[in-house]
Amino acid sequence: MNFLKALTVNYYINVMLTAWFLAQLSKTLLTLFFEKKLVLERMVGAGGMPSSHSALVCSLTIAIAKKAGVQSAEFALAMALACIVMYDAMGVRRAAGEHAKVLNKLVFGFQMFSEESETPLDDHIADDLGDKTLKEYLGHTPLEVLGGMLLGILVSMLFPVT
Secondary structure: OHHHHHHHOOHHHHHHHHHHHHHHHHHHHHHHHHHOOOOHHHHOOOOOOOOHHHHHHHHHHHHHHHHHOOOOHHHHHHHHHHHHHHHHHHOHHHHHHHHHHHHHHHHHHHHHHHHHOOOOOOHHHHHHHOOOOOOOOOOOOHHHHHHHHHHHHHHHHHOOOO
């Protein structure tokens, strides 16, 4: 029980979870506003505006700067982590999401073709896939990362140091 209590009073964890939660809530509300449907998966899913990964690591970086100072080793580590996470979100993870879009179009395009044809291309491929699509929301555009970064900084600046 002391472990759980220690987690709930940890300033850094509280800042990070608040930034993450607000980013995920923002994604859900933006999806509701623009797509006119409530997609609860946005509360935990990756990708979209703002980047919750960026919000989390930037809030941690600023929280450490506020409490330990910008000269501390902890701040340097948090800054390095934030840069890696944001770079990865715009690079590898975004590319994986773009690949997923193309693969989904290819696979389901072939399924449609095989259903219309008298000689199916490969029935066992279509049977194996069923309705499964690859997740396309994996990475972020630079604007989504910037949005997460600004949200994380704002949350951390407004969060009182304990």
